[in-house]
Structure formats: C-alpha cells, structure tokens
Amino acid sequence: MASIRYNSLSIDGVKIFYREAGSRSNPAILLLHGFPSSSHMYRDLINDLADRYYLIAPDYPGFGNSDMPDRDKYTYTFDNLSVTIEKFIDALKLTKFALYMQDYGSPVGYRIAVRRPELIKALIIQNANAYEEGIGPAIEDGKRFWANRNTETENAMRNILTAEGTKFQYIDGVEDVQRISPDAYRYDQLFLDRPGNNEIQLDLLYDYRNNLTLYPVWQQYLRDHQPPTLITWGKNDAMFTEKGALAYRKDLPKAEVHLLNTGHFALEEFHAEIAVYIDRFLSAASLFV
Incomplete structure (x- = not known):
C-alpha cells in the first residue's frame, strides 16, 4: 500500500492543503470534494488506488486544512474556488488527469473543464449534479434561500451547518448505518464550527444558485468533448437524486453508470467497489497512453 503524503502550497497567498499518493509516473486522478467535507472524504479511495495511480486531493479555501481567509480578503464563490484550484493544478504541473467530482466538486470542476478541456x-462522477432533474427534495430550503436571502431563509440553511445536519448528510439513505464511521461527520463538523466558517458556507450555499444557470454550459461541454465518463452514484441521495445520474446519458450516451444502494457520501460504504469500477474503467479506456 502506497502511503499518503500530506502537503500544502500557497496560491495567491492562500495555503492549499492536499493529500497526495502514488508515483507521478502513474496516471493522475484529481479528486475534488463536496460539502461539508474535504479531501478527508477520499482517504479510503486513495489507499485503494495509490499503488496504480497518482492521486491528488486538495481542500478548498475555507475547508479542511486549507487556509480560511476572511470574507473581505477572499471571495467565497464557486467562480473563485475554481480559479484557485486551476492555479493549484498549474502549480503542480498537472497536464492531464481524470477528474473525480463529488457534490461541490461539480461546480468547481466543470468550470475548470470548460476553460481547460x-x-x-x-x-468520474459521484453525486455531482449537472442537471435540474437531479435536484432532490432536500434542496427545498436552498431554493427558498436562493429566491430571497433574508433572516428567515438564512436561518433555515444554518440547520445543515449543525452537527445534526452534517450527520444527516452522511447517514441518510445508507445501506447499513453501522458502516458509517462517526469520525467522518465529526471531522467535518470540527471545521464547520470554526468562528466565521458558518458565514463562509452561507455565502457558498447562496452562490450555488449561479451553478444552475451554468448547467447548460456544462452540458454543452459534455456534448462537444464527449469525455469518457464513469458515474458511481448513491441512488438514495435526497439532495442529488439518481435522476441526476441518469440525466448524464442525454449528453453522454456511452457513460458507464452504477447506481449504488447508499446516500450522498457513497465512498463511506462503497469505496472498495468504486475503486474496482475506476480501475477497470481507466484501464479499459487506455486514456493515458
């Protein structure tokens, strides 16, 4: 088993923490995390694949072990997160890689893909939405927040920043709750509970409305470039439903789709199975020859 290395580098004065494993001579996979998680969500998958791939998993500013600049010093939008991660990619001299996206990884990753196809x-797509039909019932508070940001709608959104809200995202829809380590959601909550982080997360949750307006742009990218695509999706996700996974086939008819009997954080239960899917998919496609 290849060991994980824990590194950081400065992007425009912001420390970006990242997990790295495997040899740079192997095919590269860039792993972009979701909300309210960090590169920690990829800890098991990295161990599963590190003997055959070069894996890089950064934390966004305001997440995990990366810096959390004040809101008056860093603009917490998905546009800006994508610019920071694109500069991170260039700083590491990554010139070709498979892109793994989960949740927030979608709006960060697709912006980069459109600019730098x-x-x-x-x-590799895991509960990373790009279609309106994938928006699930758990997003109703978000829709009201996007339509009118005020004290009432903001307070409703604060519920998902609590320990109960974070735990819900990890255990709702899972096959076996005993397979979900409490360390995962408690680790996320540690960072959410930092002074000032709630406001950062609310800024991003409000900015998420702008991602929906870009769905047609991302879909056009998929149609134009037809990237080989593997979809491994927790089908019981109340935020991004399995309809969002199946919608990809409209633009990527050759996409390989696996619907897993779990929720939003599919890697917590099925990292070993997803690792097998990834290895088989990338090997068959001979993408890095």
Whole structure:
C-alpha cells in the first residue's frame, strides 16, 4: 500500500492543503470534494488506488486544512474556488488527469473543464449534479434561500451547518448505518464550527444558485468533448437524486453508470467497489497512453 503524503502550497497567498499518493509516473486522478467535507472524504479511495495511480486531493479555501481567509480578503464563490484550484493544478504541473467530482466538486470542476478541456482525460462522477432533474427534495430550503436571502431563509440553511445536519448528510439513505464511521461527520463538523466558517458556507450555499444557470454550459461541454465518463452514484441521495445520474446519458450516451444502494457520501460504504469500477474503467479506456 502506497502511503499518503500530506502537503500544502500557497496560491495567491492562500495555503492549499492536499493529500497526495502514488508515483507521478502513474496516471493522475484529481479528486475534488463536496460539502461539508474535504479531501478527508477520499482517504479510503486513495489507499485503494495509490499503488496504480497518482492521486491528488486538495481542500478548498475555507475547508479542511486549507487556509480560511476572511470574507473581505477572499471571495467565497464557486467562480473563485475554481480559479484557485486551476492555479493549484498549474502549480503542480498537472497536464492531464481524470477528474473525480463529488457534490461541490461539480461546480468547481466543470468550470475548470470548460476553460481547460485539454486537461481532462476522463470524468468520474459521484453525486455531482449537472442537471435540474437531479435536484432532490432536500434542496427545498436552498431554493427558498436562493429566491430571497433574508433572516428567515438564512436561518433555515444554518440547520445543515449543525452537527445534526452534517450527520444527516452522511447517514441518510445508507445501506447499513453501522458502516458509517462517526469520525467522518465529526471531522467535518470540527471545521464547520470554526468562528466565521458558518458565514463562509452561507455565502457558498447562496452562490450555488449561479451553478444552475451554468448547467447548460456544462452540458454543452459534455456534448462537444464527449469525455469518457464513469458515474458511481448513491441512488438514495435526497439532495442529488439518481435522476441526476441518469440525466448524464442525454449528453453522454456511452457513460458507464452504477447506481449504488447508499446516500450522498457513497465512498463511506462503497469505496472498495468504486475503486474496482475506476480501475477497470481507466484501464479499459487506455486514456493515458
């Protein structure tokens, strides 16, 4: 088993923490995390694949072990997160990789893919939405927040920043709750509970409305470039439903789709199975020859 290395580098004065494993001579996979998680969500998958791939998993600003600049010093939008991660990619001199996206990884990753399609050799999509039909019932508070940000709608959104809200995201819809380590959601909550982080997360949750307006742009990218795509989706996710996974086939008819009997954080239960799917998919496609 290849060991994970824990590194950081400065992007425009912001420390970006990242997990790295495997040899740079192996095919690269860039792993972009979701909310309210960090690169920690990939800890098991990295161990599963590190003997055969070069894996890089950064934490966004305001998440995990990366810096959390004040809101008056860093603009917490998905546009800006994508610019920071694109500069991170260039700083590491990554010129081609498979892009793994989960949740927030979608709006960060697709922005980069649209700007720099030559970087992306394949997509690995796990509960990373790009279609309106994938928006699930758990997003109703978000819709009200996007329509009118006020004290009432903001307070409703604060519920998902609590320990109960974070735990819900990890255990709702899972096959076996005893397989979900409490360390995962408690680790996330540690960072959410930092002074000032709630406001950062609310800024991003409000900015999420702008991602929906870009869905047609991302879909056009998929149609134009037809990246080889593997979809491994927790089908019981109340935020991004299985309809969002199946919608990809409208633009990527050759996409390989696996619907897993779990919720939003599918890797917590099925990292070993997803690792097998990834290895088989990337090996068959011969993408890095």
